Every structure is written in structure tokens, then in C-alpha cells.
Amino acid sequence: xxxxxxxxxxxxxxxxxxxxxxxxxxxxxxxxxxxxxxxxxxxxxxxxxxxxxxxxxxxxxxxxxxxxxxxxxxxxxxxxxxxxxxxxxxxxxxxxxxxxxxxxxxxxxxxxx
Amino acid sequence: xxxxxxxxxxxxxxxxxxxxxxxxxxxxxxxxxxxxxxxxxxxxxxxxxxxxxxxxxxxxxxxxxxxxxxxxxxxxxxxxxxxxxxxxxxxxxxxxxxxxxxxxxxxxxxxxx
Numbered sequence: 001x002x003x004x005x006x007x008x009x010x011x012x013x014x015x016x017x018x019x020x021x022x023x024x025x026x027x028x029x030x031x032x033x034x035x036x037x038x039x040x041x042x043x044x045x046x047x048x049x050x051x052x053x054x055x056x057x058x059x060x061x062x063x064x065x066x067x068x069x070x071x072x073x074x075x076x077x078x079x080x081x082x083x084x085x086x087x088x089x090x091x092x093x094x095x096x097x098x099x100x101x102x103x104x105x106x107x108x109x110x111x112x113x
Numbered sequence: 114x115x116x117x118x119x120x121x122x123x124x125x126x127x128x129x130x131x132x133x134x135x136x137x138x139x140x141x142x143x144x145x146x147x148x149x150x151x152x153x154x155x156x157x158x159x160x161x162x163x164x165x166x167x168x169x170x171x172x173x174x175x176x177x178x179x180x181x182x183x184x185x186x187x188x189x190x191x192x193x194x195x196x197x198x199x200x201x202x203x204x205x206x207x208x209x210x211x212x213x214x215x216x217x218x219x220x221x222x223x224x225x226x
Binding site: 004033040041042043044045048088090092099100101102103104105106 | 117144146148153154155156157158161168169171203205210211214215216217218219220
């Protein structure tokens with residue numbers, strides 16, 4: 001059972017456009033991680049958000065953690081073909097009893113040149 | 114430092130056969146987790162090994178088993194393969210049960226026919 005809902009499931013846009021993808025849960029999580037997975041590769045960690053209301057920026061990517069720590073969003077500005085991939089959110093992975101990562105199904109992003 | 118390496122990269126097996134997948138953890142990491150990623154899904158946690166002991170298990174049947182060796186490399190064994198076992202199998206290593214985050218390998222693509 002996937003406890004994290006990601007939307008949209010698929011997104012195809014033109015180079016230069018902006019986009020936002022979402023990750024939602026009915027329960028509070030202590031931290032949330034965002035990964036990008038390219039075809040034929042494993043997921044690569046982009047960011048971990050921990051504090052409600054937290055905003056983190058990674059170049060053209062902006063990650064936001066909801067105030068209630070039940071949701072998160074990833075906004076990409078001026079998307080490029082290199083941004084193409086599967087974007088996964090995951091809870092857990094913090095070590096100790098919280099070691100297991102639970103992933104959403106992901107958003108498959110295609111950025112067309 | 115070397116990353117996580119998995120072998121083989123691709124594998125085709127017949128239903129009912131057994132398979133062994135291998136993972137070399139990143140240098141300095143003592144924890145290895147295994148995930149199954151079916152097509153169009155996020156990775157699902159199979160189990161984790163910490164200092165050569167199984168540290169936790171997801172909702173997978175006993176025919177999925179594993180080992181961790183003194184050098185912290187790991188094997189995933191699947192007996193009596195079923196068609197639904199076709200998936201990308203990902204290995205992730207970390208320090209101390211996930212502290213500091215996980216590094217994923219590129220995975221083994223298993224096809225069961």
C-alpha cells in the first residue's frame with residue numbers, strides 16, 4: 001500500500017515552461033525526501049525537508065514542506081530536457097526505527113526540446 | 114569513494130527458477146536495503162541488513178531472502194520465481210540504518226518468463 005499520493009502521474013511539457021508536482025499524505029511525517037530517477041538508473045536524492053513550512057531551493061528546483069507536514073510540492077522553473085525523469089517523494093529513511101523509505105508512485109516528467 | 118554497484122544489470126529467468134542478485138555497498142556504509150520497483154510504481158521496501166543481520170522486512174514472502182557479508186556487500190535471493198517478480202531490484206546503502214541518507218545503485222532488471 002502506497003501511503004503517499006503523488007500528482008500528476010504524468011506530465012509532458014515544453015522546454016522553458018514551469019511546473020509543480022505534489023506529494024500528499026493523510027498522516028503527518030517527520031521528514032520527506034524527494035528523489036529523481038532517470039531511465040535505467042536508481043533514484044538520486046535531491047533534498048530532505050524536515051520542518052513544517054520549510055522551503056529549500058536547488059538551482060531551478062524549489063521544494064516546499066506543508067505547515068502541517070502532510071504534504072509537499074516541487075516546483076521547477078524554466079524546465080530543461082535534462083529535468084526529464086521520475087520524481088519520487090519518500091517518507092522515512094531517517095535512521096533508527098525510521099529507517100525504511102516509503103515511496104509514492106512518482107510523477108513521470110518529460111520535457112520536450 | 115565508489116558508489117553502490119549491482120550485478121547483473123539485466124537478467125531473464127524462467128518461472129519457478131531461483132535467482133541471486135548482488136550489491137556492493139558504498140565505501141564506509143554498513144547498512145544495505147533492497148527495494149523492488151515494478152513498472153510504473155515507486156520502489157517497495159523488501160528488507161534491510163545492518164551489520165550482517167536482517168534489520169527489518171517489508172511485505173514480501175519468505176521466498177525472498179538475503180545475506181550481508183562481513184565487507185557489508187549483500188545478496189538478494191528469490192526462489193520459485195513468479196511472473197510478478199519481474200521488476201527493477203534496487204540496492205541502497207547507508208551508514209547506521211539510514212542515518213545520513215541512502216545511496217542507490219542502478220538496479221538489476223529481472224524479467225521472469
